Amino acid sequence: MTQQGVRWTADQVLALAPDDSSRKAGSKLGAAGPWSEAGSSDEGTVWGLCRGSGGKPYQTVVDIADAAGPAYKCSCPSRKFPCKHAIGLLLLWAGGPGAVPTAEPPGWAEQWLEGRRKRAESKRGEAAAGPSAGSADPEAARRRAERRAERVTAGATELEQRLSDLLRAGLATAGERGYGLWEETAARMVDAQAPGLAARARELGAIPDSGPGWPVRLLEECALLHLLDQGWLRRDRLPAGLAATVRSRIGLPASADGPPVRDTWLVLAQYDTADAKLTTRRIWLHGVGSGRDALLLSYGAAGRSPELALPVGLALEAELSAYPGAGQPRAALGEQFAAPAPTSVRPPGRTPREAVARYGEALRDDPWLDAVPVTLERVIPAPDGDSWQLADADGDTALPLAPAALSRPGLWRLAALSGGAPVTVFGECGHRGFTPLTAWPEKTGEAVALC
Amino acid sequence: MNRTSAPDRPAAQAAPAAWEELVTSALLGTDRRPPATGGPRRAAPVALLDAAALETVRRRAGLRAAPAVRRPDPAADDPRPALPAAAARRLALLLADRPGTGSGGRRGTSPDLKELLPQWLAAANGHGYAAPAESLPALLDAARGRTDLRPAALTFAGPRALWLARLNPDWRFALRAAPGGAAAPGPDTPERVRQVWEEGLFSERVALLSALRSRDAAAARELLVASWATERAEDRLMFLDSLRTGLYADDEPFLEAALSDRSRNVRATAAELLSALPASALARRMAARAGSCVSVDRTRDVPAIVVEAPLECDTSMERDGVVAKPPTGRGQRSWWLGQLVEAASLGSWSRRLGGRSPREIVALPVADGWQAELHAAWCRAAVRQDDAEWSRALLGAPSAPEAGGPGAVSLAERAKLLGTLATAERAEWVAGFIATHGLSEAFQLLGVCAVPWAGPLGRAVVDALDIARDAGSYPWSFSGVMGLAERCLDPAEAGRLEGLLAVPDESEDAAPGAGGYWAEAFQRLMTTLRLRATMSEELAPPRPSGP
Numbered sequence: 002m003t004q005q006g007v008r009w010t011a012d013q014v015l016a017l018a019p020d021d022s023s024r025k026a027g028s029k030l031g032a033a034g035p036w037s038e039a040g041s042s043d044e045g046t047v048w049g050l051c052r053g054s055g056g057k058p059y060q061t062v063v064d065i066a067d068a069a070g071p072a073y074k075c076s077c078p079s080r081k082f083p084c085k086h087a088i089g090l091l092l093l094w095a096g097g098p099g100a101v102p103t104a105e106p107p108g109w110a111e112q113w114l115e116g117r118r119k120r121a122e123s124k125r126g127e128a129a130a131g132p133s134a135g136s137a138d139p140e141a142a143r144r145r146a147e148r149r150a151e152r153v154t155a156g157a158t159e160l161e162q163r164l165s166d167l168l169r170a171g172l173a174t175a176g177e178r179g180y181g182l183w184e185e186t187a188a189r190m191v192d193a194q195a196p197g198l199a200a201r202a203r204e205l206g207a208i209p210d211s212g213p214g215w216p217v218r219l220l221e222e223c224a225l226l227h228l229l230d231q232g233w234l235r236r237d238r239l240p241a242g243l244a245a246t247v248r249s250r251i252g253l254p255a256s257a258d259g260p261p262v263r264d265t266w267l268v269l270a271q272y273d274t275a276d277a278k279l280t281t282r283r284i285w286l287h288g289v290g291s292g293r294d295a296l297l298l299s300y301g302a303a304g305r306s307p308e309l310a311l312p313v314g315l316a317l318e319a320e321l322s323a324y325p326g327a328g329q330p331r332a333a334l335g336e337q338f339a340a341p342a343p344t345s346v347r348p349p350g351r352t353p354r355e356a357v358a359r360y361g362e363a364l365r366d367d368p369w370l371d372a373v374p375v376t377l378e379r380v381i382p383a384p385d386g387d388s389w390q391l392a393d394a395d396g397d398t399a400l401p402l403a404p405a406a407l408s409r410p411g412l413w414r415l416a417a418l419s420g421g422a423p424v425t426v427f428g429e430c431g432h433r434g435f436t437p438l439t440a441w442p443e444k445t446g447e448a449v450a451l452c
Numbered sequence: 453m454n455r456t457s458a459p460d461r462p463a464a465q466a467a468p469a470a471w472e473e474l475v476t477s478a479l480l481g482t483d484r485r486p487p488a489t490g491g492p493r494r495a496a497p498v499a500l501l502d503a504a505a506l507e508t509v510r511r512r513a514g515l516r517a518a519p520a521v522r523r524p525d526p527a528a529d530d531p532r533p534a535l536p537a538a539a540a541r542r543l544a545l546l547l548a549d550r551p552g553t554g555s556g557g558r559r560g561t562s563p564d565l566k567e568l569l570p571q572w573l574a575a576a577n578g579h580g581y582a583a584p585a586e587s588l589p590a591l592l593d594a595a596r597g598r599t600d601l602r603p604a605a606l607t608f609a610g611p612r613a614l615w616l617a618r619l620n621p622d623w624r625f626a627l628r629a630a631p632g633g634a635a636a637p638g639p640d641t642p643e644r645v646r647q648v649w650e651e652g653l654f655s656e657r658v659a660l661l662s663a664l665r666s667r668d669a670a671a672a673r674e675l676l677v678a679s680w681a682t683e684r685a686e687d688r689l690m691f692l693d694s695l696r697t698g699l700y701a702d703d704e705p706f707l708e709a710a711l712s713d714r715s716r717n718v719r720a721t722a723a724e725l726l727s728a729l730p731a732s733a734l735a736r737r738m739a740a741r742a743g744s745c746v747s748v749d750r751t752r753d754v755p756a757i758v759v760e761a762p763l764e765c766d767t768s769m770e771r772d773g774v775v776a777k778p779p780t781g782r783g784q785r786s787w788w789l790g791q792l793v794e795a796a797s798l799g800s801w802s803r804r805l806g807g808r809s810p811r812e813i814v815a816l817p818v819a820d821g822w823q824a825e826l827h828a829a830w831c832r833a834a835v836r837q838d839d840a841e842w843s844r845a846l847l848g849a850p851s852a853p854e855a856g857g858p859g860a861v862s863l864a865e866r867a868k869l870l871g872t873l874a875t876a877e878r879a880e881w882v883a884g885f886i887a888t889h890g891l892s893e894a895f896q897l898l899g900v901c902a903v904p905w906a907g908p909l910g911r912a913v914v915d916a917l918d919i920a921r922d923a924g925s926y927p928w929s930f931s932g933v934m935g936l937a938e939r940c941l942d943p944a945e946a947g948r949l950e951g952l953l954a955v956p957d958e959s960e961d962a963a964p965g966a967g968g969y970w971a972e973a974f975q976r977l978m979t980t981l982r983l984r985a986t987m988s989e990e991l992a993p994p995r996p997s998g999p
Binding site: 011028052161362397417419 | 474475478479480481482483484496497501511513515518519522524527537541542545563565588616620975979983986
């Protein structure tokens with residue numbers, strides 16, 4: 002892991018930081034000054050002592066070889082995770098072998114590693130023993146699922162009624178009644194144990210304030226919510242794949258029980274969205290051999306970074322298992338056969354015309370889909386009035402950028418990277434437009450994260 | 453996606469009438485406006501939602517790519533080599549550390565990254581690297597907030613930054629700051645120069661003249677002479693001022709003619725420029741005038757300088773730039789004397805004052821309290837005429853007791869005098885000064901020393917900081933010097949700081965807790981030095997370049 006070529010870049014390290022302030026604090030610690038006795042082992046462990054303001058230096062260890070992403074341990078009292086010392090240490094290590102030589106781990110680091118290894122083994126043991134032990138009582142589980150289905154059905158029926166009332170009175174009244182109506186509806190759907198319906202209902206509340214054209218968007222979203230309700234209420238008449246998609250859209254729990262697919266997965270993008278309680282991290286992967294796109298989700302409590310971190314520009318040799326549902330990109334990371342390593346392989350690209358067609362086809366499997374992951378090849382970012390588009394360098398078509406993408410700093414990094422020349426851009430292509438997430442310069446060069 | 457200018461707006465023109473109808477019906481309510489699609493078997497709102505769901509998915513599935521607008525013209529090529537990877541990462545870190553995000557007052561032990569950005573840019577420009585494209589937005593944002601960074605940042609950012617700045621109004625300053633383009637050294641063919649000079653805006657002409665002056669002093673002057681008579685007075689002043697760069701003897705006839713200019717400010721500037729040419733006729737005239745006022749009185753036991761200030765300011769003096777009316781509070785005669793001595797060629801004094809060297813002249817006592825006036829004027833002359841020997845004499849020995857006190861020569865003047873000395877000598881003098889007088893007065897003097905500080909100077913500063921710590925004061929009394937040291941000390945000195953990092957036992961007369969703060973300050977100093985050493989290693993080309 003710590004062979005020269007596999008050292009991470011500073012960007013990759015900084016992507017692990019839970020927020021901006023720890024990113025900054027960590028980058029200040031990424032120099033030799035405060036560190037002593039730093040070292041790294043061939044097994045993928047980095048450690049060091051960091052002198053802080055107190056007398057006793059902090060002991061920081063990071064295990065980067067773990068399949069589920071790096072693990073950290075630091076004796077500092079910070080509640081950030083990873084703390085600035087771990088970030089600083091990894092930056093130091095990323096800087097080159099000079100500051101962090103290969104060595105044997107000291108006692109205190111070895112102790113922690115030992116504990117981790119033991120835990121991992123016992124876990125693996127449990128997993129192996131898992132299926133035979135089975136869940137406690139399949140009959141009870143079935144009854145629980147049935148009760149939940151009843152509640153969801155009641156919720157979906159109630160939601161249908163509310164939508165009908167709304168349409169009968171007219172959407173114009175929704176604009177006047179404001180956010181409260183939808184908050185209450187969302188709360189009812191939470192009670193009905195249908196988080197997917199709750200989230201959609203909550204989003205409806207924001208549409209009347211979303212600028213010109215809101216009645217159209219509100220009608221679209223109401224209609225799709227209605228479609229989801231109807232899908233649930235008649236799920237027994239749907240094909241299995243679509244029924245699973247409906248269950249997943251409603252927000253029912255599912256396990257990633259698809260067959261494991263082993264491949265070299267390129268990390269195409271990683272980005273976080275946060276609300277008051279939860280940070281959600283999305284990681285887009287592309288299988289070099291299978292040509293499949295997959296989405297890994299990872300969650301963290303507010304203020305903590307989600308545990309899984311796969312910086313853009315790496316590739317990992319691993320097995321992924323898909324979650325159920327037709328057209329659902331979500332997958333779970335299974336066994337990893339080698340630690341993630343930098344790669345120069347790029348995903349195959351399409352033209353804007355093909356990208357839009359791909360979104361259209363994907364709607365066949367999942368009509369609620371907002372966007373599909375797409376890599377565009379040879380496109381030129383071009384300003385278009387107040388907006389921007391990605392224009393096909395060899396044709397006359399273009400994809401407009403999604404409005405939300407226009408205010409992000411990534412837009413300017415994309416423009417700068419292009420300089421008027423064609424670039425390769427990975428992003429999400431949907432009915433709102435294209436959201437660029439990662440870009441590659443025309444000829445050679447590393448991936449540049451835009452999100 | 454068949455939407456061009458506003459992707460979020462419905463594609464009203466392309467939408468079929470059926471969809472329009474649904475939207476209207478939904479907006480007004482099915483009670484008031486039943487949808488046409490409503491069948492007998494389902495309630496009107498449900499029928500509307502059914503139809504709308506079908507239409508929504510149909511519309512989304514049927515999206516088509518938009519027609520492409522005009523693509524921007526490609527940015528000019530940047531032929532400079534790319535940054536080494538480690539240096540590119542360092543740049544990203546330096547740029548991520550924005551001002552105003554620090555943890556407030558106390559600085560802790562970590563380096564102040566934004567203070568290192570100017571140095572990093574200078575070094576990168578020294579190597580002639582091109583900026584990584586993806587760093588340009590952050591680089592432009594940094595330069596937008598800090599005007600002092602702009603020249604170096606824009607040079608480094610290169611042509612693509614100008615291309616980018618045209619697309620974003622936030623970065624318009626970049627276009628203003630580089631009229632000819634920081635990367636393009638300006639027009640180089642004589643015809644193009646002539647054209648810009650004759651047709652360009654004032655700012656373009658000033659930029660052209662300064663650029664040309666630094667390349668070819670004579671050509672710039674000739675350009676100016678050709679149109680001199682037709683320029684406006686305030687423009688003439690600015691143009692004249694650009695001759696300060698590379699001023700040399702051939703400029704004299706032109707400047708001499710400008711002494712008769714209609715504008716008083718132009719005359720004064722011409723006189724000032726001429727007096728900076730010791731061999732000029734004006735400097736000689738002033739020397740004759742000044743010489744008649746200053747002489748050595750040999751009748752005393754110890755020879756001393758006696759001063760007889762001028763009695764009047766005649767028109768020929770005024771033509772040579774002497775301002776007749778003194779500022780409020782100053783005596784006329786001493787005011788005139790000061791101006792004469794300041795403009796007089798320094799080389800003439802030796803002859804005038806009995807063949808003495810500058811050092812001997814400065815050492816002579818001055819009668820009747822004229823010393824301050826006379827020495828101050830000599831200081832100004834030494835700076836203006838860039839005369840190292842006189843500067844040395846006026847500075848005196850750094851360890852002399854009056855060097856530290858409020859002597860005849862102020863700190864500001866000493867800093868200017870030091871500017872005329874070679875870098876090694878300058879550093880040595882300041883080192884001597886610090887060794888004797890400590891750091892409390894040294895800030896201004898350190899500011900004129902070349903970076904990184906020469907060995908003796910660096911050692912003197914570190915020793916003085918150590919002494920200040922032992923004396924029991926708090927480190928923030930020296931925060932200015934500390935900050936300078938972080939930026940200017942040679943990274944090779946980092947090893948010498950090791951011994952200073954320990955928190956010493958608190959002595960009785962020390963300020964409470966000072967030891968810990970000092971250890972922290974030294975820790976930061978050392979970390980910063982290490983970081984600077986790493987930074988410059990990262991910037992070194994992979995293998996020796998060039999033939």
